[in-house]
Amino acid sequence: MEKAVADSIEAVVFDLGGVLIDWNPLYLYRRLLPDEEAARRFLAEVCTPAWNGQFDAGKPFAEGVAELSAEFPHHGELISAFHTRWPEMLGGAIEGTVAILEELRRAEVALHAISNWSSETFPIAAERYAFLSYFEVLIVSGERKLAKPDPAIFELFLQETGLSATACVFIDDNAENIATASRLGFKAIRFRDPETLRRDLGALGLLSAQSAV
Structure with a gap:
């Protein structure tokens, strides 16, 4: 059979x-934010899976980062890190x-x-x-x-x-x-x-x- x-x-x-491949934005944002809860909240409310999904569908990072930074100007540096420090989200195989x-x-x-x-x-x-x-x-x-x-x-x-x-x-x-x-x-x-x-x-x-x- x-x-x-x-x-x-x-x-x-x-x-x-x-x-x-083990990929997780938390690997980066745990380093950038005070604690686990803050990192998870940021990824749920600002750099959300839906926002990241735009890049998977072909949207340029520069465009997506600029748009979101305009919406959350006080988080501009953290939003930019999603692109500039992206390799830090990669874990091992x-x-x-x-x-x-x-x-x-x-x-x-x-x-x-x-x-x-x-x-x-x-x-x-x-x-x-x-x-x-x-x-x-x-x-x-x-x-x-x-x-x-x-x-x-x-x-x-x-x-x-x-x-x-x-x-x-x-x-x-x-x-x-x-x-x-x-x-x-x-x-x-x-x-x-x-x-x-x-x-x-x-x-x-x-x-x-x-x-x-």
């Missing part, structure tokens, strides 16, 4: 942030997931990625994380002016790879992105942690359910 499922899968498609990626690569499974990421900051990650070179097709939202969960970015991926959605496993930590992918026919897996992902991929016959040695 597992082999039959595996034989129907032609590719595994990864999200990056939160799945393979999520090693358990990278190990899974490596194992799939050794098994010659086709690997692709669809990531919500600014075109201005993605080169920083590409230089830091060598495994990003493993992907045959890597769709960066900021470069395409499309972002998940918009179905159009998934459709663009299918067009560029020539794959059908039903032949792809899609892995993402965001529930909305998973819902869209599932509606389009992808075998969608909500990422929670590397151990659970290994079991999920094992159930599809793509790799061992046991940790790689």
